[in-house]
Amino acid sequence: MQTTASVTQDLGMPAIYLHLLAGVLRTVGLDERDLLRRVGLDPVRLQCTDARVSQAQASEFVIRALIESGEPGLGMMLARELKLPLHGALGVAVMSSHTLQDALDLMTRYLTLRAPHLRVRRQRHADAVHYAIFCDDNPGPMQNFIMDAVLFGCAFMGEQLIHTPVTGVGILRKGPEPAHFHRFRPSINAPVTYNAPEDALVIPRDALAAPIRFRDARLAESSRAQCEQTLKQLTGDTGFSGRVRRVIETSYPFPPKLARVAATLLVSERTLKRRLQEENASFQAMVDQVRLERARELLTGSAMNLSQIAERLGYADAANFTRAFKRWTGLNPSQYRMAPA
Incomplete structure (x- = not known):
């Protein structure tokens, strides 16, 4: 079993994710710039790849987005927008990894860079590995949004890494299947099991050896070093x-x-x-x-x-x-x- 370090400080949220969510809100007819400004966020600054937003403002924006849009599937919609290059140094490191196993190990190690309030627990089973996602605190009404965005986003990014849906991959979700899920089911190339004991991405053990189509050993080494340096800077800036x-x-x-x-x-x-x-x-x-x-x-x-x-x-x-x-x-x-x- 492997677990990422728990981070209780407010290390902020990468602003680019809120920028992507703002774009999703536009597609459902919400004035996203007005909503951002009401929360006190500058729509222009959110496009800066190295900018981070305080957790309090990020949470307020997401909660208001869920309420004012009336769309409970925003997390699934955001998941489709999470292209690998948007994840900074971690995205580059993942894309240049040798195998899917290497990519998932990087995600587990450096998730703090992209989602400081989340951690990953890896558990090996007989024929599969479960990557369970946990929140360090209680996200309240954002729980489903967060898990939808992360788990469905990981499944979509797996397709980006090997160019096809990962054979045998599955998604486990706590709680009953929501009424809106049927609208998104056709676009998800993986079985989703609700009322599960954990929120997790399930990968068959033999699929972990799948080669990454962008693999580049030299780039993987340099980008991993950049992730390590960035993590030290981020966690050192906790004052x-x-x-x-x-x-x-x-x-x-x-x-x-x-x-x-x-x-x-x-x-x-x-x-x-x-x-x-x-x-x-x-x-x-x-x-x-x-x-x-x-x-x-x-x-x-x-x-x-x-x-x-x-x-x-x-x-x-x-x-x-x-x-x-x-x-x-x-x-x-x-x-x-x-x-x-």
């Missing part, structure tokens, strides 16, 4: 300031007010300031750091003029933005934009 920064990075409107960030993290403004002070950090300094990073991105990676950039960063006008940028870097924005890379 309160890390949680605050994640909220700042994806907030709408930007910059966020201290009161909004405190409410998102379920603390008082006074507590937020105190806890940041204990970590030798300040809220305004963190906002300015994110502003500087965004300013550099927009100056070098977009054709936006200074007034547009100033507005995007929450400044009253280009002059205020220019003064702040020069204070941070010693250059005015135009000089920075024209400087050689």
Whole structure:
């Protein structure tokens, strides 16, 4: 038996998954951008592959999406959108693995990178291996959504890895079969058993040796090393300031007010300031750091003029933005934009 490490801190959720869910909501007629903004999330920032959203905001968005869309099958719909390259370094490592067994071992080891609140327990049976999925905490109304997205997503990604449905693969789900499942059953190329003792992906032991069609030994080694480094960075950034920064990075409107960030993290403004002070950090300094990073991105990676950039960063006008940028870097924005890379 093998189990991933349990993570109780809020390590955030990759923003790209919420971006994908927003796209799903669009197909069912919901104004996804309005919903994101009501939760305090910037739709544009969610497209950044390295951005992470606080667990509190991610949960609020998913729960509101389930309620306002009236679609209980959102998890299954999202599962279809989970293409392997969208999973960052872990997706690359999985795609370049030698066999399906290697790919699943990587998923088990590094799941924290993509879903910190989940863990995997691997159990060997006579003719199959069960990869059971558990939540570290009680996700409440999100339980079925999470398990649908992860388990059906894994089955679909298995097809991507070997180009055909994995022979003999099955999905186990706790609880009775939901009334809406019949609408999705034709698109799922695996038997699904409800009222099972666990939520799990079942893989026949002989299928684990199936070769991955994208296998690349050198890429597999380098991407696994990147996963290890990223995991150390992520789990090392468990302080309160890390949680605050994640909220700042994806907030709408930007910059966020201290009161909004405190409410998102379920603390008082006074507590937020105190806890940041204990970590030798300040809220305004963190906002300015994110502003500087965004300013550099927009100056070098977009054709936006200074007034547009100033507005995007929450400044009253280009002059205020220019003064702040020069204070941070010693250059005015135009000089920075024209400087050689």
